[in-house]
Amino acid sequence: MKHLLSTQDLSRTNAIRILDTAEEMAAVGDREVKKLPALRGRTVVNLFFEDSTRTRISFEAAAKRLSADVINFAAKGSSVSKGESLKDTAQTLSAMGADAVVIRHWASGAPHRLAATDWIDAAVINAGDGTHEHPTQALLDAFTMRRHWAKLAGTESEGADLKGMRVAIAGDVLHSRVARSNVWLLQTLGADVTLVAPPTLLPIGVEKWPCEVSYNLDETLAQGVDAVMMLRVQGERMNASYFPSTREYSRRWGFDDNRLKALDRFGLKDTIIMHPGPMNRGLEISAAAADSPRSTVLAQVRNGVSVRMAALYLLLSGDTREAAAAPVLASAGAAHSTKESN
């Protein structure tokens, strides 16, 4: 694994490896010294072409807990004519010796461009690109679900997957990078996913996705779910005829107080309610649902740091540079592997 661009090409083995590593990273957060020296001397650049304080500080905390040097680069220019091009920015960061670039971009596929071109040699982590993917968000969601699922089963999280877990993802799937990353990852981990959305907010072609599609949130809840993930409704959708009004949206597709009560009525006592944040309280999720004991919103934020530590650690500590480093380090590597490898 050299880059983390998408969950679609993430194998089950690698996904579980990231989640398992994140468990160990989480344990560090409970220690007196919440810092590991693993990435000492490595430089991680947070390259943000789109504002997202939450994601940036999560990655920043993750990198710092691993002792990496962190450079925050906010490049908000939205056109070639106005700002520096992605290519020039990448080459600048390369010249500054970045080992990893955490990139957030409004354009789908921008992280793929960084990874595929020779503009920069660093490991690339997709921190959300346009309406494409947000792989670390999906990993932290899966991490949160896996802890819950393992606890219900009375087993350890480590090494486990999500086999048999029923997950409903509700809201603006069309524009959601979180939904896309989750669909692929949850499918890889064995969960059964149902997308719930108004037809206007589902992409043409969704029928080819490895999940069920429903237009009716109540029916989906009644059939039984173990986790409900509510997606954020972006303000700019509200005036583009994707749905008639916010009131109608929240009545049909929002997780309101009635649906919260319905979970109890259906006997779904262990169902959790998830949201990637930031929440529109009263629109896609009611305050009571967001604050209920079922809500994992804060756990998701907490787990985000662990998952991002795991991703940075696995990308930066591993075989990413081995092609170049191998000839020089062959003997040293062999010496260490005498007792480490098996």
Next chain:
Amino acid sequence: MPGNTGTYLIRGASILGGAPADLLIRDGVIAETGTGLSADGATVIDAAALVALPGMVDVHTHLREPGREDAETVETGTRAAALGGYTAVHAMANSTPVADTAGVVEQVYSLGRAAGWVDVRPVGAVTVGLAGEQLAELGAMADSRARVRMFSDDGICVHDPVLMRRALEYVKAFDGVVAQHAQEPRLTAGAQMNEGEVSAVLGLTGWPAVAEESIIARDVLLAQHVGSRLHVCHVSTAGSVEIIRWAKQRGINVTAEVTPHHLLLTDDLVRSYDPVFKVNPPLRTDADVQALRAGLADGTIDVVGTDHAPHPSEHKECEWAQAAMGMTGLETALSVVQHTMIETGMMTWADFARVTSTAAARIGRLEDQGRPLEAGEPANVILVDPAARWTVDPYRMATMGRNSPFKGRELPGKVVATFFKGHPTVLDGGLNTPFPYAAAPAGAA
């Protein structure tokens, strides 16, 4: 008739892929055809393994000049055209300034003559500044030295139905044709790629087939209603082929074009997010590719137009959403059509001549292009080695654009020689010299 262009004896070329024959080219015309022609005083070209075809005519070329000389000039673009087997190109109107006046089309026409590699026939804009609000001076352009017959806002759809109706009606006065870029603008706001399975996964705003098909459906009905001539640029979907087939069956005077890239490439390539595959209209699905091939083979689609659209590298070396739309095509068109249509058994070389030359010249009303390879006809002739195989390298092309989507592909077929008005602009697969307008008598055009 022009003189001073030399005498060439093409010996043993397969005429339109058929029986071998000799072609004697003298003073700009095919002087004689037959076998065992005398080589007296002529430069002899052994064409035993070559196919002789009429010079190709592109109905859809972006030469970028005036205004974007960093992307392409008439000189570089027409060199590419000659190397690709073309003897005429229609230069699209979306230059800067827009070719919406007699002055601009005459300038482009003159630049073409000054370059001398191919006939450059300017396309006039339908509306002033391509703004879709007011008709450009179509008559003035038609009457100019450039003798414009094709009008197009290509790049932008003439979406106002009233304006489209008026344009179709008006060009009847001088036997013009409106070449429509069929793209419903509201259905394609912010669109980045074909809408379907791949766009759903990639999170790129979809460009639905219906945005093209609905405009074509409207326009063929308008053309029928006003009894005018409509040309549909770069048809890209199976549904569009169906609609045009239906229109032709009803006797509507519509012609259609397909690009080489839409005959070969699909939206699956967008998974790389490499903007070299970003084009308008977008690459579609394999089902569309198959329908376009079938449509071209059965005559529903009349011509192959390259939509050659060179861009400077900085417009492609960026994020997908930032990148310009377009692909180069002049130097790969013959190979791609051979690969997709001839090597699949769907077309013969005679069909090739129809879709790349004869029909294209008829749409553009170019009297001395797309003619039969017979004695007395203008000597716009190319020689093609169909057995050649080559690997596309954009850096070895004559066009300034490096944005070839075929980069790295091995393709069949190579243009060995191009005769433009009896003068070899290309010999031995490389550029020779431009047509010597200055040396030719005044009537050479």
Next chain:
Amino acid sequence: MTFVTSAPVPARTVLNQADIDRALTRIAHEILEANKGSQDLVLLGIPRRGYPLAVRLAEKIAAADSTVDAAAIVGQLDVTMFRDDLSRQGTRPPYPTRLPRTGIDNKVVVLIDDVLYSGRTIRAALDALVDLGRPRIVRLAVLIDRGHRELPIRADHVGKNLPTSSAEKVRVRLEETDTPPGGTPVNEVVIEGGL
């Protein structure tokens, strides 16, 4: 990453099951002797094979001193994140670090590993310990010391000193970590390669 060598490598056994057991018994007694009893003892095994060795040693200490609860003095200390040679190693998830309930502050911590070689693992272990607490004394016990130290580190208790060339590989196989699924348990130390 794990590499599986397909070609057969010449190997000779230097310790068998009984040898290992004898060596551990001796080390257990040495630890008790050096500590003048079992007071404040904590045994931390370094993954993977240091941990089962620590468990075995704790059981032997408990057998010798009935006041000791073997499970209560054993822990695991992962050093992956503290290594100075991460990029030279294949990526692997870190192992859990588990300390005895008593913690390690003011304890006598004995680090347990299978093979002592360059000393870099132990250096990393000392760093890891510092972040977890402040032991009174830290000692080191290893099953094999094969020489070739790159740092000023030595073991307090050694099962067997094994002079090796750096071309050779020392393989420790323990039934807890190296029994293939459905296979027979194995406990041995072998030397592969070299001359």
